[in-house]
Amino acid sequence: MIEVAITDDHVIVIEGIRTLLKSSKEVVISQAFTSIAETVGGLHPRVQVLLLDINLPDGSGIEACKDILQRFPNLRIIALTNYEDVSFVKQAIRNGAMGYLLKNTDKTQLIDAIKAVLAGERYLPKNVREMLLNESLGKAPASAAFIPKLTNREKEILGLIIKEYTTEEIAAKIFISTKTVESHRSNLIQKVGVKNTAGLVRVALERGLI
Amino acid sequence: MIEVAITDDHVIVIEGIRTLLKSSKEVVISQAFTSIAETVGGLHPRVQVLLLDINLPDGSGIEACKDILQRFPNLRIIALTNYEDVSFVKQAIRNGAMGYLLKNTDKTQLIDAIKAVLAGERYLPKNVREMLLNESLGKAPASAAFIPKLTNREKEILGLIIKEYTTEEIAAKIFISTKTVESHRSNLIQKVGVKNTAGLVRVALERGLI
DNA sequence: TGTTTCCTCAGGGTATTCCCCGAGTTTTGA
């Protein structure tokens, strides 16, 4: 029997999960908390998996992952949240969470996730995996077409701009006049369709123009 | 019958693929090229899918994707390569490739991929998807720690900078003085450890500070 | 109840970017 704890400030969620797992012969909810402080103070060492809400009254569950894991190194944490937000997932995983579930999960998925993290595997729902993949690949195939081709010189200069070179430094580095560099900068802003260097850097990184 | 073309400078690869698909009733290799120039010049408009090698004598297949797609907007490109390199995959997809296959692929996978891209879906082998996922999840745990925490106000302003707002526009938007915005900008540059807005935007996007 | 951090704002100045104009040379490609 796998002992699982849950931390969520909404009692309804706790009860929901409890009900969901009531009939399970493999998993049991042995503890429930409504805040990070409670969890850190009261978690029983026998608990193997913690379902941890992200929005808690006394702080972010994501941030708390680190601290909790420091005291309970063998614990596996599954983040539990309403938000399908890529950056949340990343942060949670980076802070040591092994899984990330949405609150509309079902019994099968919940048990699968618990078993997976207990086995040392990472567990992410399929749609979350797809979101991460999309984010990682960028949405460029369509949008890239909108950006006119940059010339080699323009790409070169754009690369240096991203590396924080000023116009003067660029000119010195590639042996051309600062006026020429200014021309290229203006053309870049024009071509890419932004209004300043910040936009230039953003679009370049987002779409991998360089 | 789906008409497929292949571009690869190794005739052996071409013949291998041809043999692999010989028995297929759905897919046929109708053209084969050994360079980008040949491909661009000779590709028949009827061809629906192009298997494109990445290393070609007259340039990179990845770069060529854009040009080829400009001339054949309805074509679907599957990159074909020996390299399991995440950045290659990303670049290929960003340049419009709909799939990325390793050369040790088998018949089933090849046909699956062709059908998928033809249906407008992206096709990546499972191990490539996993690599992307790992890369996406695992990059920042160390690097994020190097950056001092930004305050809420700083994050807010950084977000607006990335959206190309000028100091004046930011001040107007959040109802504070331009001088205050300048303070925040200076502090941001200081904290993040860069020397100008370009660096600020780059680091913010790279490490997901906002 | 202090101390620190955050947020606010200012003066005054320098550096850099951005934009307008025009124009010559070189390279590319049909």
Next chain:
DNA sequence: TCAAAACTCGGGGAATACCCTGAGGAAACA
């Protein structure tokens, strides 16, 4: 081979970003 595109450079000016110093009020924290 001829036109287009790319690369080069200039003057001059307005807008924006960046730096330094200093400082008061508010909120968070111990």
